[in-house]
């Protein structure tokens with residue numbers, strides 16, 4: 001007897017929750033089962049380092065959809081449940097309670113986990129990470145006025161937490177291994193601007209700093225010792241040194257993984273019945289010679305959720321998007337678009353001293369590859385279109401705020 | 411609860427009741443209405459909740475702030491009645507509001 005068609009989504013995060021919604025929007029009539037390890041229905045992570053951490057958002061604002069949504073859309077939630085194995089030949093997954101469930105198509109949306117430190121003391125109480133709501137609650141509890149927070153890693157999450165922690169009155173030190181903050185993900189102009197902004201808000205930033213160990217006192221983290229011997233006293237330590245894809249499930253099932261589950265532009269893995277979406281994937285980038293990359297952003301999670309849902313429902317693939325994301329720190333709204341892989345020239349438009357500007361990154365042929373906008377939403381919107389068009393623009397024209405970007409988007 | 415009509419680009423209409431204080435964007439997303447992506451969850455950072463407000467209702471939806479104005483005026487399909495749905499709060503005065511979605515949000 002044939003089974004009714006059923007889609008199983010492993011991972012009930014931003015990507016998994018979005019995929020379930022798109023499947024219904026695109027007309028999938030069969031069953032949808034959303035299996036999530038966390039106790040909560042899908043929620044948004046961006047506020048965890050921003051409004052939520054500062055106590056400015058309610059739980060219902062975090063939720064990706066209201067509680068009644070899933071029942072109304074006939075989406076079965078299996079929360080607090082892990083997918084522990086995939087039997088590709090039988091088209092079956094195994095769940096944490098030992099039961100099995102058949103699938104017509106399987107969508108892996110397992111996300112990523114915070115990269116752990118390996119130095120002595122890394123597992124002491126008081127050493128925190130920030131990936132999920134439980135982490136955010138633990139971090140919030142450690143942020144009281146006058147409490148000292150040491151943040152290891154000057155990436156976006158580290159800097160956002162630094163800004164939120166200052167708003168809560170905590171004392172903050174950021175420890176960065178590279179010569180500048182955001183070294184892997186932003187150009188030197190933006191790094192320099194943000195370092196100055198954090199310093200002006202009382203954050204101490206230490207660059208070129210290796211971590212030797214987490215210091216302990218009474219069995220709890222009490223500071224960080226650097227490789228040059230310096231010690232930074234702290235009441236809590238946040239480790240924000242990047243995220244690693246949750247690909248063990250796919251790997252164990254024999255699906256090709258290489259810093260992310262490999263997928264195509266339909267979000268399909270090597271197995272035609274298995275898709276993968278969101279932070280756990282490594283995907284081709286149509287605007288950048290189809291080079292493969294792992295993106296960690298909400299817009300990417302949503303785009304891949306659409307790709308998978310469209311492929312499953314037999315709809316045309318969505319138009320490829322320009323990767324982008326945003327960040328909020330103090331009164332600064334950052335909006336980044338594109339990827340600056342082959343930057344030859346960077347041009348600043350606007351005035352960093354006035355707190356509103358945009359950095360454009362161009363390749364050797366003056367093609368606009370990427371941009372970083374600070375309190376410059378119009379430049380972000382126009383710039384995103386320039387990237388999408390692969391526009392070539394003379395650096396002098398881009399840098400001239402007197403020239404309307406609209407006239408350049410054509 | 412105010413009744414809001416969302417019209418997809420292909421003409422399909424969706425009438426839903428949206429709680430007071432929610433945004434017009436939430437009304438669409440919470441009811442699985444296609445055509446509003448809302449990548450940023452209402453932070454006025456993405457412009458993927460772009461709608462055209464029926465001219466008869468434009469005055470009652472309020473005035474966009476500077477951030478919204480810059481974002482929406484640069485959307486590829488922007489018109490004079492373009493708004494970001496996440497920036498329109500549902501009030502009793504919006505009972506009957508009609509918004510239309512652009513062909514694509516990107």
Ligand SMILES: Cc1cc2nc3c(=O)[nH]c(=O)nc-3n(C[C@H](O)[C@H](O)[C@H](O)COP(=O)(O)OP(=O)(O)OC[C@H]3O[C@@H](n4cnc5c(N)ncnc54)[C@H](O)[C@@H]3O)c2cc1C
Pocket residue numbers: 010011012013014015016035036037038044045046047048049081082083084109110111112130131132157246249277278279280295296297298299301324325326327328
């Ligand atoms: C603090 C923070 C701030 C951020 N800020 C921004 C921002 O400003 N802008 C932006 O664009 N992006 C931001 N991001 C990134 C964004 O949140 C992620 O890109 C997005 O959540 C990815 O969605 P996902 O579904 O792939 O992964 P996740 O949202 O991580 O969801 C994966 C889910 O799968 C579950 N899971 C894993 N393995 C299994 C299994 N075997 N069985 C069942 N369930 C499983 C996990 O528990 C998790 O709930 C931020 C992330 C963090 C942590």
Ligand code: FES
Pocket residue numbers: 435447448449450451452453454455456457458459494495496497
């Ligand atoms: S939801 Fe992102 S701007 Fe409205």
